[in-house]
Amino acid sequence: MSTTRRAAVVAIVVCALAFTVAVPLRTYLSQRSEVRDQEAQQSQLQQQVAQLQDRKAQLSDPAQIEAEARTRLRYVKPGETPYMVQLPEDQAAAQAPPTGPQQVPQGSWYEKLWDQVSGG
Numbered sequence: 001m002s003t004t005r006r007a008a009v010v011a012i013v014v015c016a017l018a019f020t021v022a023v024p025l026r027t028y029l030s031q032r033s034e035v036r037d038q039e040a041q042q043s044q045l046q047q048q049v050a051q052l053q054d055r056k057a058q059l060s061d062p063a064q065i066e067a068e069a070r071t072r073l074r075y076v077k078p079g080e081t082p083y084m085v086q087l088p089e090d091q092a093a094a095q096a097p098p099t100g101p102q103q104v105p106q107g108s109w110y111e112k113l114w115d116q117v118s119g120g
Helices: 003-059 062-072 088-095 109-118
Strands: none
Touching: 003 062
């Protein structure tokens, strides 16, 4: 065989080997990235579970439940005098006009219903 034919045969063999290795290699690399993403998601979910378990442990304490009710729901015990402190920034937020035009519907609901049914 001449050197040209040998070079051609070697080139064909190398190309065939490259094509047979390329597809499994691409699959392997894509699966590695998917596994890495899933592991990151799993670690994030495990952290979330740990935080929720800590929160559950905190809320199993009656004193913590009472503190939550007092701060979030503004509960007071009988005989206590509640005081509400209003800061200037709270009043500014409460007095801010609502955004967008608001139309007040005219007439009662049954009049609107009758108008729709009667076609008027």
